[in-house]
Amino acid sequence: MLAPIFIALNVMDAYLTKMALVAGAVEANPLITSIGSSMIAKGLIAIAVVFILYWFGKERVLWPVNFLFSGIILWNSAIYWILTFPAASLYYD
Numbered sequence: 001m002l003a004p005i006f007i008a009l010n011v012m013d014a015y016l017t018k019m020a021l022v023a024g025a026v027e028a029n030p031l032i033t034s035i036g037s038s039m040i041a042k043g044l045i046a047i048a049v050v051f052i053l054y055w056f057g058k059e060r061v062l063w064p065v066n067f068l069f070s071g072i073i074l075w076n077s078a079i080y081w082i083l084t085f086p087a088a089s090l091y092y093d
Helices: 002-023 039-055 059-084 088-092
Strands: none
Touching: 002 039, 002 059, 039 059
C-alpha cells in the first residue's frame, strides 16, 4: 500500500515542480536539476527506489518518506499558488 502512494507522490511532486518552474520558481534540490521536472523520470526513479527498499526489507522507510513528500507537495502547491495569484503580480511588476 505504501509503494503506490510513494510513486504517486513523486509524480505529483514532479508535476507541481514543473508548474512552479513555469510560473517562475527555482529548483532548490541540486540533485534533481539534472533530470528537471520529468514526471516519467521521477516515476521510474521512485519505482526503482521501491524495488530496492523491498529487496533489502526496508519498506518501513516509506512511512516517513511519504510524510516528507506530502509536505514537499504542500510546499510546491503553496509556491505555485503564490506565484500565480493575481494580487502577487502587484508586488513584482
